[in-house]
Amino acid sequence: MRSFVVVVDVQGDFINPSGALPVAGAEALIAPMTAWLRALRPDDTAGVLFTADTHVPEIYARSEEAKEFPPHCMRGTPGWAPLLDPAAVDPAIRCYRLEKGVFDMWAEADVVIESIGKAEVRVPRDAFFARLKQDGVDHVRVIGVAADYCVRWAVEGLIERGFKVTIPGALTRGIVRQIDAVAAEEWAQADVSIS
Numbered sequence: 159m160r161s162f163v164v165v166v167d168v169q170g171d172f173i174n175p176s177g178a179l180p181v182a183g184a185e186a187l188i189a190p191m192t193a194w195l196r197a198l199r200p201d202d203t204a205g206v207l208f209t210a211d212t213h214v215p216e217i218y219a220r221s222e223e224a225k226e227f228p229p230h231c232m233r234g235t236p237g238w239a240p241l242l243d244p245a246a247v248d249p250a251i252r253c254y255r256l257e258k259g260v261f262d263m264w265a266e267a268d269v270v271i272e273s274i275g276k277a278e279v280r281v282p283r284d285a286f287f288a289r290l291k292q293d294g295v296d297h298v299r300v301i302g303v304a305a306d307y308c309v310r311w312a313v314e315g316l317i318e319r320g321f322k323v324t325i326p327g328a329l330t331r332g333i334v335r336q337i338d339a340v341a342a343e344e345w346a347q348a349d350v351s352i353s
Contacts, residue, residue, distance in 0.1 A: 161324075162295050163198065163206040164316075165191070166263075166302025166309045171230040171237030172211075173303065178230035178237050181303045184331045191301060191329050192246050200250035204295045207271065208240060211308065212257040223260065244274045252276060256283060261307050264315035287319055297322045305332030310340050313350060322349040 168191065171177035173184045198206065211231040218224055218232070231238045244253040253274040256263060263269070263283070271286045273279035281289070298321045302309050309330055316323050330337045341352050 159297060160202050160204040160295055161297040161299055162204045162290055163195075164298055164300045164302075164312055165195075165206060165208045165242060166300060166312050166330075167209055167211045167231075167304075168240060168242045168302050169210060169231055169237065170239050170241060171235075173241050174237075179227055181331045181333055184303050187301075187303070187329060187331060188241055191242055194301070194326065194329060195242065195246045196248075198247060198251055200248055203248075203251050204290065204293070205252045205254060206244070206247050207254045207256055208242065208244060208274070209256045209258060209263050209302070209308070209312065210238070210240060211261075212238065212259055217259065221260070254279070254286075262311035262315070263308070264311065264318075287316075287321075291320065296320065297324065299324045299326065301326055301329035303331050305330045305337040306335040306340050307333060309337065310344065313345070317345065317348045317350065322351075324351050324353055327352045 171179050172181050175185060213232050215232060218229055247253055254271045255274055256269060256271050258269060269283045270280050271283055298316050300313055300323060313323050325337055327337050338352055341350055
């Protein structure tokens with residue numbers, strides 16, 4: 159059975175200790191994440207989606223997120239840049255990107271998923287995931303940061319859409335809660351496993 163992969167917000171401002179909103183210990187994730195992505199095989203991986211927290215100053219200043227967190231991941235800055243290279247993924251596996259202006263990758267109605275590198279694909283997010291289900295992909299593996307924010311909401315949206323979810327625990331970090339605590343407190347009855 160093939161699974162899909164979602165890589166959540168592995169960007170400079172969250173990963174680098176000098177970033178605008180660093181997640182403690184996240185810099186240690188880059189090498190093992192890269193190795194994990196390199197080990198993905200086309201016969202059991204339907205694709206890889208890289209999400210990117212994406213803000214612009216004038217909109218962010220008026221957002222709910224600005225009440226809790228300093229400006230971060232401003233489009234075009236080094237802190238916005240992804241720190242994982244999609245080229246690490248076997249070229250036979252299609253890679254995609256999704257830019258989002260809020261924590262939750264499912265919250266904005268007009269989000270699209272775009273292909274990286276190959277023939278251009280632009281598909282509305284919900285249609286993209288519905289197509290995965292139609293194609294028999296019902297399992298998603300999720301890695302990234304932060305476990306108790308963007309990873310959490312990515313997983314919750316996948317659960318709501320009927321996907322089974324696996325999270326390699328060593329490939330995520332949280333701000334306050336780590337992924338095992340999030341899973342125990344939020345998904346005790348869901349089809350989510352921490353590996």
